[in-house]
Amino acid sequence: MTDEVVRALLQRFYALQGERVEAYRLLEEGHRAYLSSAPRYDFPRYRQLVHELTLAFSGISREVLQLQGQLRDQHGRPELAQHLARLQEREQEKLQLTAQLQLARQRVQDEPGVDAHQQEVRELKHKLIKTIEAISEILQDLKYDSEEAE
16 A cells, blocks of 8 residues: 555655746746846746746645655655655755856847856756756666665
8 A cells, every 4th residue: 555655645745846947948948038038037927937947846846745745754765755755855956047048148149249148048958957956866876766666
């Protein structure tokens, strides 16, 4: 019974990760549309999108934290809960980097030819790639540890 419940909790977690991926896609798409509205940026529309996606990210995080607690406290799977905790940290980092990158991209667009802005975009992209790689590694560890127990 516990294995089935753990499996169901992990399936829900993977569904939530899918929702996160979709939210990031919408955020990126919305930011591209926002930048294309220059020089008279359509900030109200973009602000509404960011607000809606912030609520979505917050809800996803809250639910992942609940899953983490259930795995640790009710189902005796602290190693799986620890993977979720590490993943939450990296997802927070990814969201912060994504926001910083979007601001940097706008600076590049608003002030073309400023090398410092272009360098900032390159550095943030690199950090974002490293964070995404770390998320992928955590997901692999989670998959391995959850299959090992079956």
